[in-house]
Structures are given as C-alpha cells and as structure tokens.
Amino acid sequence: MRSLTGPQAMTLTINGDARQVVVYPGETLLYTLRGDALGLTGAKPGCENGDCGACTVLIEQMPVKSCMVLTVEVEGSDITTVEGLQHAPIQQAFIDHGAFQCGYCTSGFLMVGHALSQQPDHDQGRLVEWLRSNICRCTSYQEITDAVRAVCSEIES
Amino acid sequence: MIPFDLFYYRPDTVDEALQAYGDLVRQHRHPAFYAGGTEILTRSRVQDVHIDAVIDLKAIPSLRIHRDDGQTLQLGAALRLTEVADLNLWPLLTATADRIADYTARRQITLGGNLLSVLPYREAVLPFLLMDSAKVELATQHGLQTRRFADVWDTALNLNPGEFLVSLRVDSQEARNLTFRSHKMTRLDWIDYPLVTIALAQPASGRVRAAFSGWNSYPFHSSTVDQILSDVSRSPQARAADAVSNMPMPAVSDIHGSAEYRQFVTQYTLSDMLTELEES
Ligand SMILES: Cc1cc2nc3c(=O)[nH]c(=O)nc-3n(C[C@H](O)[C@H](O)[C@H](O)COP(=O)(O)OP(=O)(O)OC[C@H]3O[C@@H](n4cnc5c(N)ncnc54)[C@H](O)[C@@H]3O)c2cc1C
Ligand code: FES
Ligand code: FES
Numbered sequence: 381m382r383s384l385t386g387p388q389a390m391t392l393t394i395n396g397d398a399r400q401v402v403v404y405p406g407e408t409l410l411y412t413l414r415g416d417a418l419g420l421t422g423a424k425p426g427c428e429n430g431d432c433g434a435c436t437v438l439i440e441q442m443p444v445k446s447c448m449v450l451t452v453e454v455e456g457s458d459i460t461t462v463e464g465l466q467h468a469p470i471q472q473a474f475i476d477h478g479a480f481q482c483g484y485c486t487s488g489f490l491m492v493g494h495a496l497s498q499q500p501d502h503d504q505g506r507l508v509e510w511l512r513s514n515i516c517r518c519t520s521y522q523e524i525t526d527a528v529r530a531v532c533s534e535i536e537s
Numbered sequence: 538m539i540p541f542d543l544f545y546y547r548p549d550t551v552d553e554a555l556q557a558y559g560d561l562v563r564q565h566r567h568p569a570f571y572a573g574g575t576e577i578l579t580r581s582r583v584q585d586v587h588i589d590a591v592i593d594l595k596a597i598p599s600l601r602i603h604r605d606d607g608q609t610l611q612l613g614a615a616l617r618l619t620e621v622a623d624l625n626l627w628p629l630l631t632a633t634a635d636r637i638a639d640y641t642a643r644r645q646i647t648l649g650g651n652l653l654s655v656l657p658y659r660e661a662v663l664p665f666l667l668m669d670s671a672k673v674e675l676a677t678q679h680g681l682q683t684r685r686f687a688d689v690w691d692t693a694l695n696l697n698p699g700e701f702l703v704s705l706r707v708d709s710q711e712a713r714n715l716t717f718r719s720h721k722m723t724r725l726d727w728i729d730y731p732l733v734t735i736a737l738a739q740p741a742s743g744r745v746r747a748a749f750s751g752w753n754s755y756p757f758h759s760s761t762v763d764q765i766l767s768d769v770s771r772s773p774q775a776r777a778a779d780a781v782s783n784m785p786m787p788a789v790s791d792i793h794g795s796a797e798y799r800q801f802v803t804q805y806t807l808s809d810m811l812t813e814l815e816e817s
Contacts, residue, residue: 381557382547382596406543408578429579430642443641448575452545453593492641512728513641 395464433514614649
C-alpha cells in the first residue's frame with residue numbers, strides 16, 4: 381500500500397521533461413503546475429469546481445481537469461500542459477480562425493482540441509461532445525469549433 | 538482547499554483499504570474513501586466537508602473489474618463513467634451514464650462515486666433501480682458481502698461507516714433483453730444537472746418500469762407509477778399525466794426550475810418516451 385503524509389519529493393514527467401518537485405498530498409495538479417517550482421501558469425484556475433475546463437491538461441494524451449485531480453495521483457504519468465504544445469497545428473488554427481477574445485479559456489480549449497486531433501476517430505459527434513467540456517465566457521464557440529474541425533479535417537486528409 | 542497535510546493512502550487490496558480506514562479512525566482522523574475525487578476535492582475546497590485522510594480505491598483490482606459471463610454482468614465501482622460507456626456492456630447504463638456531467642469530467646467520475654454522491658442527482662443509480670436482479674458487493678468488517686440493491690437502497694445506498702462499494706451485478710439476460718429509453722432534460726444547457734432524468738425499461742413480457750432523478754432530493758422508482766405507465770389501454774399522454782399526479786413525493790422547486798415546470802417537463806417527456814418505447 382502506498383501511504384503518503386507530509387511533503388513528498390517526487391518526479392513528474394511534464395512536457396517530456398522529468399521535473400523534481402515537493403508536493404503535499406492535498407495539492408491539486410493545478411496548484412502544483414502553477415506553483416513557483418514549476419511556474420507553468422498556462423493551465424488557468426477558473427471555477428476550480430470541474431465546470432469550466434480552463435485548467436485542462438493532458439494526462440497520457442487525454443484531457444483532465446487539473447483542479448479535480450491530486451498531484452500524487454499522477455506521479456509516473458505523462459503530463460502535457462499548454463506550454464508543451466510547440467507549434468502544434470491547433471495553435472495556428474486558433475490564430476487563423478480568431479478563436480479567442482480575452483483568451484482565458486484558450487489553453488483549456490487548445491488542450492482538448494489537440495487531444496481530439498490525435499485520436500483515430502474525431503467525427504462531428506465526438507468533436508461536439510469533447511468541446512462541451514469547456515466554457516468560454518466570451519462565447520467564441522463557433523470560431524473554436526471551426527478551428528478544431530479544421531485541424532481534425534486536415535489530419536484526416 | 539483540501540488540507541495540505543492530508544493523509545493519502547492507496548491500498549492494493551480490499552483488506553488493506555478496510556484496515557487503513559480502521560487505523561485512521563483510531564488515530565482520530567476523518568477519512569473518506571476516494572475514487573474519482575471530483576466531489577471530495579470540490580466540496581473540500583469550499584469547506585463543505587471535513588476530510589483529512591483519503592483512501593484511494595482505484596488501485597484495487599476488484600473495483601476495476603468488468604465482465605459478463607453470460608449469466609452475470611459485473612462492473613467495478615472504480616470504473617470511470619467513460620469506461621462504462623466505452624465497454625457498453627449494458628446499453629441502458631451507457632445511455633444514462635453518458636449524459637452525466639461533461640466528457641472530461643466523466644473521464645474522472647467513477648460509477649461508485651456517482652452512486653455514493655451526496656448530491657441529489659446520482660443519475661447512474663436509475664438503471665439499477667429498474668432491475669430486480671441488481672446486487673451490490675460491499676467490503677465490510679465481516680468480509681465481502683453481496684446484497685440485493687433494493688435491500689441496501691432507500692433514498693441512498695446505505696453503507697455503514699468503514700464499508701465501501703466494490704462492484705455491482707445484474708443478471709446479464711435481464712439487462713440485455715430490455716427495451717429502454719433514457720432521457721435527461723435540463724433547464725437550458727446540454728451540460729447541467731437535470732430538471733428531470735427518466736429511465737424507462739420494459740422486459741420482453743412485462744410491465745414498464747420507470748426511475749427518476751432530479752424530481753426530488755433523491756432518485757426513485759415507484760411501483761404505483763409503473764402500474765399507471767403499463768396500462769396500455771390508455772394513451773401515453775393520459776398515462777404520463779396520471780403518473781405525474783401520482784408521484785410518491787412532490788416535485789422540488791430549485792434554481793433549475795419550479796415544481797410546476799418540472800411537472801410539465803416530466804409529463805411531456807414521459808409521454809414521448811412511452812410512445813417511442815411502445816413503437817420500438
Ligand atoms: C463538473 C461536474 C459535473 C457533474 N454533473 C453531474 C450530473 O450531471 N449528474 C450527476 O448525477 N452527477 C453529476 N456530478 C456529480 C458527480 O457524479 C458526483 O459528485 C460523484 O460523486 C463523483 O464521483 P467521484 O468518483 O469523483 O467521487 P469521489 O469524489 O471520489 O467520492 C464521492 C463520494 O463517494 C464516496 N465513494 C466514492 N467511491 C466509493 C466506493 N467505492 N465506496 C464507498 N464510497 C465511495 C466518497 O467517499 C465520497 O463521499 C457532477 C460532478 C462534477 C464535478
Ligand atoms: S478551474 Fe478546473 S474546471 Fe474550472
Ligand atoms: S475567449 Fe474569453 S473566455 Fe473564452
């Protein structure tokens with residue numbers, strides 16, 4: 381049985397790099413990522429209630445709301461944050477389609493869109509279902525959907 | 538925020554989990570079994586619950602089981618809702634569970650976590666309320682116990698402190714041979730808690746059974762309502778109206794809608810679902 385109390389030194393694999401951190405068992409992944417040690421502030425705290433998706437990162441290439449997972453749960457997993465997207469097609473598509481206004485929700489949507497584009501199946505139903513996980517207060521939904529659809533179609537062709 | 542000095546245990550066996558719970562209580566801690574963690578973390582953040590130790594059940598193999606041997610369909614309590622849907626071993630459960638929360642959240646929420654939620658909705662309960670054969674496997678201080686779902690459920694799954702849900706079982710023939718409909722009605726958005734969620738099921742030869750979430754403070758099934766809905770000599774509209782007037786408790790008024798609006802939505806949804814069920 382794994383039992384953790386008090387601060388723990390551990391190695392997290394983030395954006396392909398092994399990063400040494402000290403975490404408390406009660407820390408959410410969102411908190412750890414944004415803390416001074418890692419400084420990865422791309423994942424945004426929005427509702428911290430599982431509703432908005434601004435904090436979305438990828439665990440093993442699949443979207444997870446980082447406000448709803450403890451860091452100790454993802455030790456040993458592959459974590460990707462928006463800082464790990466380096467010239468990914470989804471980023472250019474967001475620019476091409478003007479898929480943001482204030483930008484607060486953007487990193488979360490980018491992560492969902494990127495993960496979806498890497499799936500073997502990204503038909504319209506799936507696209508709508510995945511994007512419903514995130515909220516954009518500026519209501520750029522049409523542009524976001526267009527950008528994600530464009531990347532998925534490009535990959536298919 | 539969940540306390541930083543939280544104790545986090547991840548047992549590999551049922552016995553280790555039971556032992557950890559007992560030890561923590563003896564140390565005057567306030568432990569909780571932890572599965573998807575979505576409710577524990579969000580409630581702790583707003584200090585709606587005082588938990589200072591969690592026992593994460595997800596590494597215990599029997600809570601991750603999924604099998605259908607042709608007689609019994611068994612699903613582990615720590616399966617995520619997306620896993621339940623992807624496995625699709627029981628289409629009625631898939632249809633109901635797949636409308637809970639949003640896709641990303643469903644990748645974290647577990648079947649057991651939804652059934653044992655403190656929230657009124659617990660939509661994944663509905664299919665189990667419709668099956669006479671439904672059973673729960675519980676981890677207790679006296680070992681693993683299998684009990685009829687109906688014996689453990691009144692307004693919630695009643696587990697004693699220190700007990701946890703290991704898996705759920707239903708008769709696979711009964712589950713497979715059901716005609717069913719499952720509809721979730723929300724106030725405005727596709728993703729929301731329900732105004733009302735209705736699951737209807739009908740065995741090849743038998744009465745219509747209905748279960749409801751969102752109508753009141755807990756999911757329920759009522760044999761009086763079943764009887765009304767099964768009277769095929771009357772139109773679906775007449776049966777739906779009668780069912781709504783004979784619910785075992787009044788509809789709630791809350792931020793999702795007034796009691797009157799809930800009744801209206803429930804009535805026309807039931808009527809449409811009955812029509813669909815009987816035409817299929
Ligand atoms: C964004 C969001 C949207 C939601 N939308 C819906 C919705 O539309 N419909 C709906 O019905 N619900 C909805 N919920 C509620 C959600 O389904 C419940 O909060 C559920 O409890 C979460 O499951 P979990 O596995 O994350 O539970 P956890 O947070 O791990 O646990 C919740 C409770 O169950 C107990 N528990 C968990 N597993 C076991 C077990 N095996 N044995 C004994 N006790 C156990 C825990 O001790 C705790 O008390 C939503 C939640 C979120 C975060
Ligand atoms: S901050 Fe995590 S879902 Fe809103
Ligand atoms: S662009 Fe402002 S919240 Fe989405």
